[in-house]
Structures are given as C-alpha cells and as structure tokens.
Amino acid sequence: MAGSTLVIKDLHVAIEDKEIIKGLDLEIKPGEFHAVMGPNGAGKSTLASAIMGHPKYEITSGTVTMDGKDVLEMEVDERAKAGLFLAMQYPSEISGVTNADFLRSAINAKREEGNEIPLMQFIKKLDKSMEYLEMDLNMAQRYLNEGFSGGEKKRNEILQLMMLEPSIAILDEIDSGLDIDALKVVSKGINAMRSNDFSCLIITHYQRLLNYITPDFVHVMIQGRIVKSGGPELAQRLEAEGYDWIKKELGIEDEIEVG
Amino acid sequence: MTTQVQYPFDQALIESFSVQNNEPDWFKNLRLAALEKIDVLPLPNPDRTKIDKWNFTHFQQHAQASSVYTNVDDLPEQVKSLINVEGGVKNLYVQHNQTAGFVSLSDELKQKGVIFTDLLTAVKEHGDLVQKYFMTNAVKVDENRLTAFHTALVNGGAFLYIPQNVQINEPIQTIFVHDNADAPLINHVLIVADKNSAVTYVENYFSLNDELEGIANIITEVIAQDNANVKFGAVDTLAKGVTTYVNRRGYAWRDARIEWALGLMNDGNTISDNTTNLHGDGSFADTKTVVVGRGKQIQNFTTRVIHHGKGTEGFILKHGVVKDNATTVFNGIGKIEHGASKSNAEQETRVLMLSDKARGDANPILLIDEDDVMAGHAASVGRVDPTQLYYLMSRGISKAEAERLIIYGFLAPVVNQLPVEGVKKQLTEVIERKVK
Secondary structure, X not given: OOOXXXXXXXXXXXXXXXXXXXXXXXEEOOOOEEEEEOOOOOOXXXXXXXXXXXXXXXXXXXXXXXXXXXXXXXXXXXXXXXXXEEEOOOOOOOOOOEHHHHHHHHHHHHOOOXXXXXXHHHHHHHHHHHHHOOOOHHHHHOEOOOOOOHHHHHHHHHHHXXXXXXXXXXXXXOXXXXXXXXXXXXXXXXXXXXXXXXXXXXXXOOOHHHHOOOOOEEEEEEOOEEEEEEOHHHHHHXXXXXXXXXXXXXXXXXXXXXX | OOOOOOOOOOHHHHHHHHHHOOOOHHHHHHHHHHHHHHXXXXXXXXXXXXXXXXXXXXXXOXXXXXXXXXXXXXXXXXXXXXOOOOOOOOOEEEEEOXXXXXXXXXXXXXXXXXEEEEHXXXXXXXXXXXHHHOOOOOOOXXXXXXXXXXXXXXXXXXXXXXXXXXXXXXXXXXXXXXOOOOOOEEEEEEEEEOOOOEEEEEEEEEEOOOOOEEEEEEEEEEXXXXXXXXXXXXXXXXXXXXXXXXXXXXXXXXXXXXXXXXXXXXXXXXXXEEEEEEOOOOOEEEEEEEEEEXXXXXXXXXXXXXXXXXXXXXXXXXXXXXXXXXXXXXXXXXXXXXXOOXXXXXXXXXXXXXXXXXXXXXXXXXXXXXXXXXXXXXXXXXXXXXXXXXXXXXXXXXXXXXXXXXHHHHHHHHHOOOOOHHXXXXXXXXXXXXXX
C-alpha cells in the first residue's frame, strides 16, 4: 500500500441538530502524523466519529475524501476497507465473540473471498503483536472488550491497529485513563506503525502523549474549528500556557450555553 | 371443559402396544391408570400463551416400525455429523422414530454397572429402578393432561443409570431422529445419577426433513442423588409442522448439581418447561437456554428453579432471538420455599428482536417465602445495539456479518457448554441458518 491522503474541506457536523464542527479543513498526507488538541467540548472526538461514520453524527456540509474518493458516501465498513481506522475512546463490548475470532473476521473482511488469512499466519501475527504490546496472550480468547479494564481496552484498540494495518489511523484520546507505563506501551505500538505508508490523526487533550509520539503537525481546535496550526513546539506551549493565549490572540470569546 | 373429545387411542390400543412390548404389568397398569386421567386433567397453563387450540394429542398411528442401524455406517449423514465417528463410537443411543435404532455403551462403563438402553427395554430389564423413578419424583403423572397422555402412550426414549461413585468422563449421547409424520414422538428420557456419581449427557431431537408434521411430547427426568453431578446438554431442531410439548425436569438431592445447556431451536410451535427442584440442602442448578423464533411460530419457554433445601443456588440464563412474525414468551421463575434459608436465586433474560412484527416477552418472576435469602433478576427486550454494529463495521466487517457476530455471541453461552464437538457445530449451524 502506498499510503493515503485524507482531505477534509469545510466540514460541518451536527449532533441532534446542534452544530459541533463549524467549517473544518485538514489535509493529511502519507506518512504524516497530525495531532489535534483542544479544550473539552471543542469537537475533537466529534471529528473522529464523523470521519469514521458514527450513525449519531450528521454531516451537514463539507467533504471528506481519501485519495480523491468520497468518504462520506461510504458505509462504515467501506471506510475501513478503504484504509481508515479509528481507535475509539469508548470501544464496545461484544459478549460471546472472542477477540481472536473478531480480529480474524476483520482481517478477512478486507481480503478477497478465497484469500482468507491462513490460521497459522494469523496466530503468529497475533501472538507477536500481543507480546509487543505486553498483553496477556489469554486475552485473545476473552470476549471482545468484555470486562476489560480501561487500559486493556486501549491496548486492545492498538492491537487491532497493528493487526489491521490501515493506511490512516485516527486515535481518539487513546491516552485517556492510561497510567504512564501503559501510555509508553501504547505509544510503542503506534510508533511501530510509522512508515511512509501510514499516517495518523492523534486526538488528545494532553500534551503528555506527544512526548512519546512526535507529531509532524499540531492543530488547535476550538469551538468546532482549527484555529491554529504549527509544529511540535505548539503542543509544548499549550501544555505550559493552556489555551487562553490563543483565544486572546485570535479574539475568540467563550460560548455561553443558552438554555 | 365438558366437550367430548374423540381421541385416536383407547384402552385396547394401549393394552395391545404394551403386550406387544412384553411390558411388565406395573407399567401397563401405570399406562392404563394415566389414560383414565387424560380427559379429567387440564392442559398445562404456560403463562401468556394460549394453547387450547393446539393439537397435542391427535395422531394417525401410535408407533411406526422404522429401520434400525446395524452399525455406524448405516446412520444417516445428519446423525453421523453429530457424533465423533473417528474416535470410535462409545456411548450412543440413536432412535429412529419409535424404534431403538442403535445402542452402544463402552465395556468399561458396563463393567462399572452403568445402564444405558432404550426405555422400553429398561422397563423390562431394570424394572425396579425405572419403577422407582419414572414419573414419581421429577414429573408426576397427574400434573396435567399432557403428562398423563405421555404416561399412557410413551413409545420411546432412553434410560441411563450411573451407579454410586462412578464418574463418567466421556459424554453419553442420544439422538432422536424423526422422519415419520404419522406417529407421535412420545419420548421419555430418564437419567438417574446415584450418590457421588458424575455424568455429562447430550441429546438431539431432530426432524430429518423440514416438511414433516406431527406432534412431540417429550419428558426428561434427571434425578441427581446426594452429591451427584449431572451436566445436561440438548439441541432440539424439530420441523415447522411439529407441535411440541417438552418438559425437562431435574430433581437434586443434597449437594447435587444439575447444569442444563439447552439449545431450543424447533421451527414449530413449542411449549417448553424446564424445572429444577433443589430438594436437598446445598444443591445447585444452573440453567442456560438459547432460542430462536422465526416464521410464524409461537413458543413459550418456562424455566423454573424451586428451592426447597437450605443454602441452595439456582441460576437461570435465557437468551432469545425473535424474528419474522414469531412470538416468543420467556417465563423465568425463581421460587424459594419457606425454610430454604441462605439460598440464592438469580436469573437473566435477554431478548433480541430482529423484526417489527416479531413479539418477545420477558417475564421474570421471583417468588420468595423465606427471609434470609438472596435473589436477583435482569431482563431486557431490545434490538441489535447500533453502537456495537458501528464498532464492528469500523473494522471492515460488513453489516450482515457484524449482526451475525453479535447474534452468535448472544447465543454463545449454550454453544460453549455443549460437550460434543459435532453437537456444538450443529447448534452453531442451526443458529446461523435460523437468524440469516
């Protein structure tokens, strides 16, 4: 795979008729790591869910394309097959379906019928990835995310990332709720994916994660728009000074909840 | 009800059937006494399902002599797929309609005193044991019209006895093949696990073709004596035209354990009663049931655990999928009798609706007549969770496959507990076929 380019133009997203994203532009080229940071309620997770196609979010206008193809026209599974991946903040629990069976179904869904991954090859890859993420190998036989701790769920998301090898991954607050050791392991998994064919959109509230995964670009999202972009040094300044200086610099006033 | 019903059977028919089988007098008399009660007794009364118009008692002929299977190769392919042929068939009974078609019990178990044979043979050869337990403890002859009908007309089944202290590792398997519409399946399985014994048993009821009609009246009694351990698995796949009354009962003595894993996958109208009586102190019941309702079928599944002994524990889990125009009622009853202190009754019923026209009803009931107990229930009726679907689809899995995985997972608790690989696989395939 030669990597993919994701282009978002003037995106507007609403949930239950309330507009959350209000005209957002972003372009991610093959091999690039972008971080989107912002205060709570800025619409970061909405952006992630909207790109993946969560049924709750409505795209009211704008475009999202991947290598020129209209992503918004695709079903959720087609987006995944096109190479998109979303590591979710709150992964679902699916009782009765083992992690291993689920992963195999997901891998085979991307392959042609008759070209399913050979079982041994699958097991080897799974074991190797789990060891890399320092996961208990028994977790392959546990039901998908059922009874997993917060940290285990996050690791399991990264395990899926490593197994499915998408061309573009969106990581939605993959660092939330992780202790420092788990954060290092999760980062290690993401860094292992780094190549010219793999790009990443890292959504985070904290700069902490970016100590372990160095982004090429940092974007600040406030009130549903990207208001400032820069390099890794921008993240450090945000960590040190918060978001107020940007608001001041750009003349953004806090929104007052009406109701 | 005073309407005069014309039944297709009478005393002469029962007597001649009994004589033909060389049944001992006590059994013949039991039949004839039961016959007298059929008209007097009411039908069973499954909560929330009206069955007075259903045909449970009318048939063309009482029994059909069907071919026997002299060796494993003769078995129909569908039967072969349920057994482990390669490992050598060990403990297996196959019944073809009403005919004992094939029976095998390993020498090792024979030497240990295990008895495993068709019911009508058991009545003759192990009369004392059968007489002691047949329709005495778990199910009573005069419970309702269908238990009396059953006793009067029983025409097939199996008997399994595990002597004291005998622990059987290999599963014991029975397969009841139905391919004749005229003769009813009035089938009785009696399992007696003596003190400190352990056994794993699995049974299949299935119609060889989908177009069959007829009636099935099935009673299973599991008697677990002190400290005995019985694991019971079943997969029912009777055809659309078969009306079924199935009553699986357990009776547990002190510290005994009975665990049920029931895949109730009939395509026809079905009334199922699965009751475990925790008679002895410290006894335990775990009952897991999965069902799929489809087409226009009407089904009622009552699962009941009755706590008599102190410190008894009963767990009920029921997961059902309902689609098309099917109606499915789930009654879960945990009953703690006065004196059964320190007992625990838990139940969970979940129903997944796959169509707007389907009807699903989860009806959890706790009846508690003792203060010092624990009890709990959870019930839900709903659709496939769209967030779960989204999650699976976000990994490239198609919507249809994602639904299949979720439904399969939902019904997995019973699949995983079945002891024979072939039966496990069969239930998986049946589920896939039915929910498609």
